Amino acid sequence: MVRDSFIKSLIEIVGESHVECSEAGLMAYSFDATPNFQSKPDVVVSPANTEEISQIVKLCEKHQVPIVPRGSGTNLAAGTTPTQGGVVILFNRLDQIIEIDEENLTITVQPGVITKTICDTVEAKGLFYPPDPSSMKISTIGGNINENSGGLRGLKYGVTKDYILALEVVLPNGEVIRTGGKLAKDVAGYDLTKLLVGSEGTLGIVTEATLKLIPKPETKQTLLAIYESIDQASQTVSSIIANKMTPATLEFMDQPTIHAVEEYSHLGLPTQAEAVLLIEQDGPHSVVSEDIEQIALLCRKEGAIDVKIANTEEEANRLREGRRAALSAIARLSPTTILEDATVPRSEIAPMVRQINRIAEKYNVRIATFGHAGDGNLHPTCMTDARNQEEMERVEKAFEEIFAYAIEFGGTITGEHGVGEMKSPYLAWKVGDAGLEIMKNIKAAFDPHNIMNPRKMFAKETRKRIAL
């Protein structure tokens, strides 16, 4: 619990109307999108600028009060659940686009800008900001940067880290630093920009970011392929890549997902199908239509039972509908939905999905998998009920085994959602004990008093590794 005098000092910094400590207010900030995590902060503040943030951080350092930076609270790793109480810092007043530089192809923004606003704004100028997490309508760029979020366009265009050129950051001692610049090349010292990207609010507070833009692709075309065997779908992905094509989107749904989608939106997907691929290519007209034709050919050659190419935007929307409905369909089937993001090299997708389905059966839990086939980023999603203790234990065991297999296949426990508090007990499984140690040392160098988002990323204890 923080003292009244602490609250008073906060009010002096940001003004009374920007400090929230009513019971309902704290309750409204006690959770993010992570199931089963809830805990109230002591106070919620909305600073107006970097200077105020710096003062807040200094105050918190002095009183050893935890700080939880919070964008839109859509992360799935309990990254913004204030389990240690403290101050939640919002960026809802830092939501301005500062500059679009059409000469250097950059955009400079405050951390509270919504991802989709950035995309729309630059596209209106014929430019393109590719990272497009499914949550982009509400996620903030500060959250994207701190989770290093990916999206549907990841295979061809990369993820958030590939577009962050420069940052302004308030360090845990209140000092303000600027990293990087509007530069394609910069090797002056350690690359702090890259280190801060994906740091989940544990190293500092991002108060401004300069993002790289690229020219907007001329056009886009969409194709849907349906398979009776998941191996054929997986083989198609490999041959597309082997044929030196990089589709903009290469999305995948497995059989349980197809069943859920059919149950919910009756799109007429054959339920005997084991896999569906949604493939999109963008670029110049000539290249796109040639690529799509060739991809369609490859799909058929590898054994697709049906291949549909959209000729109009309307048709494209219809083809996208199934993949778009995947989460909705799954979420409606049960009270609790747990969305994971175990990731493997793309060559291992078929064996991984088979393992997931086997594991689901073994623990008698319902898991549907969809995701980004192009980059091996899978979303095994569990439909369960958090009130059922016994089932939740089985769910946890199933996910542990899924993580273990992902690592076994050369993959990772999380491809884009982050570690947060939820997956911190498994971090060492991926990075090893020595890896974890050096990460902890980096954290201590930035934040010796451990006030920045404590308990995130680093658990008290690593979960006992399971034998496969």
Place this chain on the structure above:
Amino acid sequence: MSTIQKDFEERIEENELLNCMRCGFCLPACPTYIETKSEIHSPRGRIALMKAVRDGDIDSYEQVEESLNVCLGCRACEPACPAGVNYGHMLEEARAIFQEHNKPSIKEKTVRKTVFKQLFPNQKRMEQATSLLSFYQKSGLQKTSRKLGILKLFPKHMQQMEKALPQVSKAERSADTVFKAEGDTKATVAMFRGCLMDTMFHETNQSTIKLLNKAGCDVVVPNTQNCCGALHGHSGEKEGALDLAKKNIQAFEDVECDYIITNAGGCGAFLHDYHYLLRHDSIWSERAKEFVDKIVDFSSILIKLGFIDQHNLQVSPQYVTYQDSCHLRNVMGVYKEPRALIQAVQGGSLVEMEKADSCCGSAGIYNITQPDMSMQILDHKMKHVEKTYAQTIITSNPGCLIQMRLGIEREGKSDSMRAVHLADYLLEALVN
């Protein structure tokens, strides 16, 4: 355990609350979140607060109630929600519980009693009340009081509101309640006239009937029908709403019809919810289901019967823009049909405003109970309207219509801009 908590436990289903996975996808759709950028005023925040009450995790009920009061009830959060959370139903139940436990001030009591128990459930009194308004307008008193500034005693926006109210003519109901189709009868429909529509917007109802006749509908207007109960339901007066629902179901069972037509999104959506409202009553819920299955908005039926192919529609050259009625769009899922109708009119060119699907801040009696938020939302809405250069704002709901007129008044644009109901606009186009 407090009695409020107990009521929440009994009347708000845990499953429904847990269905919210807190993904936040509803946030960008929620007007009060957009205005405040605060989770206290977001759909998932409100759901969390209702859950906290149910679970006994919060004591400050008045803060929870305040959050629910600021909610517009526009239900834009529902179509945005991947998990299919039935927010509107939970909201209504929670408000009803708070309402039942409240000790309202004498003044509020009197107003509520007049509005909910005496005025709205009673068609005759509504007629008299609007006749008073009519008298007030026709007698020149309106002009005098405007000049004298008597209305200055009211908050600013109430003065503007007074100007935004329509000119009413006394609702003279012809004894004849069947209006025959022009040409062959393609369908027999029963018209839900709605209390506000029947009085303040009586002419719009007449327009609607004419359009339906032209489209080939025999239109019956059952005389025993009543107010839909939406204002009661949305304000926590649940018993009153239940009573009106039963009366209406009975009234429409008594006539033979293929469809029940509404021309007010707010009423339509509430009628649509009768099945849910009466879910605990085994006999009535069956009857309600049959009733609900017949409800359609007039725009859907016009499209269905090919109205735009049969008739030439023409207005003088102008830009028009369409403001969705929240409940028509979010609950009844009707948003394409009104646009298709508008686009079929020659001369009027439709320019979509940004966020046409977002609430205008009218929301029943919200613009009276939450004036500040309502006006903030309205002023932002008018900025979007302005960018379209529209001379005509078209809507499909009386509340929205009054609010848009209020918006025009606030912007000082009453010389160059007008707000009309879709039915009136179409009739104007037909006559031209």
